[in-house]
Amino acid sequence: MLRDITIGQYYPEESFIHKLDPRVKLLGAFLFVVSVFIYDNLLGFAIMTFFLGLCIVTCKVPLKFMVKGLRAILFILILTGVINLFLTPGTSVFSWRFINITKQGIYNTVYMIIRLTYLVLGSSIMTLTTTPTRLTDGMETGLRFLKFFKFPVHEVAMMMSIALRFIPILIEEADKIMKAQMARGADFETGGLIKKAKNMVPLLVPLFVSAWRRAGDLAMAMEARCYNGGEGRTRMKPLKYQKCDYIAYLILFIYLGAMIATRIIFKADTLFGMYS
Amino acid sequence: MGIIKAVKLCHEYIHRDEEGNVDNIETALDNVDLDISQGDFIAILGHNGSGKSTLAKHMNVILSPSEGTMYVDGKDTSDEDELWNIRQTAGMVFQNPDNQIIAGIVEEDVGFGPENIGVPTKEIWARVENALSKVHMEKYRHHSPNKLSGGQKQRVAIAGVIAMKPKVIVLDEPTAMLDPIGRREVIETIEELNKKEHVTVILITHYMEEIVNADKVFVMDHGKIVMQGTPREIFSKVDELKSYHLDVPQITLLAHKLREKGLNIPEGVLTKEELLERLCQLS
Numbered sequence: 429m430l431r432d433i434t435i436g437q438y439y440p441e442e443s444f445i446h447k448l449d450p451r452v453k454l455l456g457a458f459l460f461v462v463s464v465f466i467y468d469n470l471l472g473f474a475i476m477t478f479f480l481g482l483c484i485v486t487c488k489v490p491l492k493f494m495v496k497g498l499r500a501i502l503f504i505l506i507l508t509g510v511i512n513l514f515l516t517p518g519t520s521v522f523s524w525r526f527i528n529i530t531k532q533g534i535y536n537t538v539y540m541i542i543r544l545t546y547l548v549l550g551s552s553i554m555t556l557t558t559t560p561t562r563l564t565d566g567m568e569t570g571l572r573f574l575k576f577f578k579f580p581v582h583e584v585a586m587m588m589s590i591a592l593r594f595i596p597i598l599i600e601e602a603d604k605i606m607k608a609q610m611a612r613g614a615d616f617e618t619g620g621l622i623k624k625a626k627n628m629v630p631l632l633v634p635l636f637v638s639a640w641r642r643a644g645d646l647a648m649a650m651e652a653r654c655y656n657g658g659e660g661r662t663r664m665k666p667l668k669y670q671k672c673d674y675i676a677y678l679i680l681f682i683y684l685g686a687m688i689a690t691r692i693i694f695k696a697d698t699l700f701g702m703y704s
Numbered sequence: 705m706g707i708i709k710a711v712k713l714c715h716e717y718i719h720r721d722e723e724g725n726v727d728n729i730e731t732a733l734d735n736v737d738l739d740i741s742q743g744d745f746i747a748i749l750g751h752n753g754s755g756k757s758t759l760a761k762h763m764n765v766i767l768s769p770s771e772g773t774m775y776v777d778g779k780d781t782s783d784e785d786e787l788w789n790i791r792q793t794a795g796m797v798f799q800n801p802d803n804q805i806i807a808g809i810v811e812e813d814v815g816f817g818p819e820n821i822g823v824p825t826k827e828i829w830a831r832v833e834n835a836l837s838k839v840h841m842e843k844y845r846h847h848s849p850n851k852l853s854g855g856q857k858q859r860v861a862i863a864g865v866i867a868m869k870p871k872v873i874v875l876d877e878p879t880a881m882l883d884p885i886g887r888r889e890v891i892e893t894i895e896e897l898n899k900k901e902h903v904t905v906i907l908i909t910h911y912m913e914e915i916v917n918a919d920k921v922f923v924m925d926h927g928k929i930v931m932q933g934t935p936r937e938i939f940s941k942v943d944e945l946k947s948y949h950l951d952v953p954q955i956t957l958l959a960h961k962l963r964e965k966g967l968n969i970p971e972g973v974l975t976k977e978e979l980l981e982r983l984c985q986l987s
């Protein structure tokens with residue numbers, strides 16, 4: 429069941445989006461996330477959905493595979509949904525004992541769920557179509573200016589790429605430990621939230637110990653292969669913009685412009701904008 | 705002087721208690737003298753905790769001597785200016801295949817070392833190509849390491865070392881976590897590297913079958929080198945090996961038992977074929 433987590437995985441395919449420079453995709457994902465937060469009317473929502481749909485189709489990753497990634501945040505989705513649904517004050521539409529559902533609550537719930545889903549889908553398009561190394565290279569090159577502010581760009585990028593490489597390994601390991609503990613009678617499925625959390629301890633302790641050991645081994649292996657931070661490193665695959673990258677930038681800025689325009693020109697409508 | 709030479713090499717691990725006081729000093733290497741010639745296939749044996757890994761880590765300057773000196777290709781490993789040179793000269797392959805692959809794509813991992821030492825892009829590609837063909841993994845260059853078998857992962861790790869053009873490859877129990885097929889893949893790969901490329905190989909292992917082709921075998925116990933010689937010389941001394949908690953290959957043991965029973969078979973028989981021949985000569 430843990431193997432279902434697809435966030436941060438790479439899905440090999442030959443598509444327009446796969447070929448793009450990682451810097452384009454990073455900026456694209458960033459702008460998309462911004463747009464998810466600024467749209468406030470039906471037209472904006474339509475453009476955003478169209479844009480996301482276009483990316484999903486062109487990146488050739490099966491929709492089923494992406495939706496699987498949503499399962500990982502199902503809990504967060506439900507939680508925010510429930511909180512918004514029951515706790516938003518406003519005009520009551522349904523009320524029974526202590527439960528009071530408001531019009532505003534319904535709007536906000538729909539709005540939050542759309543936002544979160546789009547956020548995850550948008551960012552997973554980036555990770556699914558970019559190898560961890562390319563992603564880190566993109567971050568490192570694209571954010572190089574942050575070095576002026578003493579931000580350790582290379583180190584953070586390296587940490588991220590290693591984390592991405594080890595996520596599937598640790599997930600597989602967690603799966604194995606879980607099965608081993610289940611074979612000895614451990615129970616991960618039943619009970620309330622607190623009991624479930626408690627039952628996770630025999631899973632998390634060995635997992636943590638193993639992750640710790642792996643980190644030590646990996647650090648040693650990197651050192652043995654002359655890793656010495658970002659100074660003086662060359663690149664096997666240096667980043668270079670191609671024609672398709674410029675086209676993608678153009679599309680991105682048109683998209684962003686359109687999203688801003690819809691916000692300025694049309695007035696916010698209640699279902700697709702946060703009710704205030 | 706050989707490619708790797710240790711003179712009275714000592715290493716102490718200092719254990720400290722919570723307050724940081726020294727409460728126990730463990731001597732992992734105790735006056736080790738060693739001289740290894742360029743191009744040799746060297747095997748190092750020894751039971752757990754005998755100091756093999758500690759010795760290996762000195763060859764790659766992951767550890768520095770507490771006392772004594774270690775020379776790699778004539779350079780003193782305690783000379784900080786030579787650190788990166790030495791690490792490039794003596795590459796290292798570790799036991800756990802998962803914990804030494806850094807990149808998410810095979811070819812990118814092989815390129816990691818050359819990138820670190822500042823090799824120009826074009827040459828990195830050439831080196832990666834060459835290294836992958838040396839370990840017969842060209843077909844998998846675009847794969848994710850997670851989808852490979854253990855033996856294949858170790859071959860990728862070996863390619864990662866070859867891409868740095870080392871003179872020595874030190875392998876610390878590279879087959880300990882592999883199945884028999886993976887083990888054979890890895891051993892065949894390093895034997896080929898040794899023969900064709902004349903890379904000095906230092907193989908640390910628990911599996912006696914893997915070292916019958918070695919040029920020289922060192923046996924370690926309690927941080928000391930207690931035996932050295934050709935595989936035949938070493939395996940002739942079944943009882944001495946037993947005293948260091950080591951076994952001999954099954955064939956050698958069988959020959960030894962037959963000899964004890966009075967058959968006229970020499971000590972140190974290494975292969976099935978050899979034993980068969982000896983047995984045929986008896987009648």
Ligand SMILES: Nc1ncnc2c1ncn2[C@@H]1O[C@H](COP(=O)(O)OP(=O)(O)O)[C@@H](O)[C@H]1O
Pocket residue numbers: 717718730731732750751752753754755756757758759
């Ligand atoms: N990082 C360490 N800290 C403290 N003691 C260690 C460390 N690594 C190894 N030792 C000790 O040094 C001795 C030799 O270990 P090692 O070189 O790993 O042996 P081998 O590889 O032959 O099993 C052992 O007794 C071990 O407990």
Ligand SMILES: [Mg+2]
Pocket residue numbers: 756757758876877
């Ligand atoms: Mg060891």
